[in-house]
Amino acid sequence: MRLAVVGAAGRMGRALIRALHEMDGVCLGGAIERPGVPELGEDAGVLAGVGPLGVPVSDDPLSVIAATEGVLDFTAPAATRHFAELTAQARVVHVIGTTGMSEADLAEIRPAGRHARIVRSGNMSLGVNLLAALVRQAAAALDADFDIEILDAHHRNKVDAPSGTALLLGEAAAEGRGIPLAENELRDRDGITGVRPRGKIGYAALRGGTVIGDHSVMFAGPLETLTLSHHAQDRQIFAHGAVKAALWARDQKPGFYSMADVLGLAD
Ligand SMILES: NC(=O)C1=CN([C@@H]2O[C@H](COP(=O)(O)OP(=O)(O)OC[C@H]3O[C@@H](n4cnc5c(N)ncnc54)[C@H](OP(=O)(O)O)[C@@H]3O)[C@@H](O)[C@H]2O)C=CC1
Numbered sequence: 001m002r003l004a005v006v007g008a009a010g011r012m013g014r015a016l017i018r019a020l021h022e023m024d025g026v027c028l029g030g031a032i033e034r035p036g037v038p039e040l041g042e043d044a045g046v047l048a049g050v051g052p053l054g055v056p057v058s059d060d061p062l063s064v065i066a067a068t069e070g071v072l073d074f075t076a077p078a079a080t081r082h083f084a085e086l087t088a089q090a091r092v093v094h095v096i097g098t099t100g101m102s103e104a105d106l107a108e109i110r111p112a113g114r115h116a117r118i119v120r121s122g123n124m125s126l127g128v129n130l131l132a133a134l135v136r137q138a139a140a141a142l143d144a145d146f147d148i149e150i151l152d153a154h155h156r157n158k159v160d161a162p163s164g165t166a167l168l169l170g171e172a173a174a175e176g177r178g179i180p181l182a183e184n185e186l187r188d189r190d191g192i193t194g195v196r197p198r199g200k201i202g203y204a205a206l207r208g209g210t211v212i213g214d215h216s217v218m219f220a221g222p223l224e225t226l227t228l229s230h231h232a233q234d235r236q237i238f239a240h241g242a243v244k245a246a247l248w249a250r251d252q253k254p255g256f257y258s259m260a261d262v263l264g265l266a267d
């Protein structure tokens with residue numbers, strides 16, 4: 001399967017190029033960056049540290065996407081909206097790892113699922129998607145005497161908070177509890193916050209150094225606390241997950257899918 005990487009010079013872009021080089025049944029069909037970046041024209045394999053692959057970094061997504069079967073997209077919300085139009089036009093697979101997307105961004109992207117096969121997840125790793133299933137189960141078993149708090153820790157260059165993974169875990173907790181997440185989130189705490197409201201799902205975010213991504217979900221109840229957590233040791237877990245998602249999506253109908261669908265963890 002020929003796959004294009006957009007945002008090729010980014011942290012995940014480089015990890016995705018390495019994954020396509022390492023994994024069977026896939027190859028790098030194109031590497032896209034935004035106009036004006038210094039990496040344009042550079043060999044994508046050299047950029048990613050795996051040696052020459054004969055694929056230069058380009059700023060022409062239209063022609064690259066037309067010549068591939070899918071796009072691996074870990075960029076930024078505005079870029080992902082634009083790429084969703086192109087993958088719908090080309091009727092190819094679009095794997096979206098970009099986080100920090102607003103409801104308005106998602107509303108714009110969802111219709112593309114009528115033509116493209118879209119897999120979107122705030123975290124493409126097996127471990128986090130299994131964690132989400134466990135969080136759903138724990139939240140269903142423990143009543144609102146157990147306060148749910150979600151903590152994410154990431155590197156200093158991350159621009160969005162809570163992380164996409166934290167939001168995915170919040171969604172899983174809300175589903176388990178049978179409550180709508182939007183009305184039950186506690187996001188900002190500063191100053192005299194008052195007593196913690198019962199039944200809400202709280203978030204906290206730490207940013208610093210080179211932390212790849214740590215997440216924990218705490219169920220804090222009367223006289224006992226249960227914590228479920230995941231520690232990412234290398235970005236390749238996300239990149240390998242994204243490639244697996246593309247291979248899976250190739251055989252699906254156009255639609256909007258999650259990583260839980262890919263991994264067979266959806267209800
Ligand atoms: N779902 C998951 O499993 C994971 C998701 N992520 C998410 O992926 C995203 C990227 O993360 P990361 O790689 O660390 O970030 P980086 O900033 O390192 O990479 C993003 C890249 O996309 C490029 N880009 C932005 N807009 C465009 C555009 N219009 N056309 C082409 N390229 C563009 C950026 O260029 P420039 O620098 O010039 O803006 C940059 O090179 C984030 O939202 C992050 O949260 C990360 C890891 C795992």
Ligand SMILES: O=C(O)C1=N[C@H](C(=O)O)C[C@H](O)C1
Pocket residue numbers: 099122123154158162163164165166212213214
């Ligand atoms: O920006 C990152 O780096 C990561 N982003 C994703 C998120 O927002 O949860 C996934 C991973 O934790 C790394």
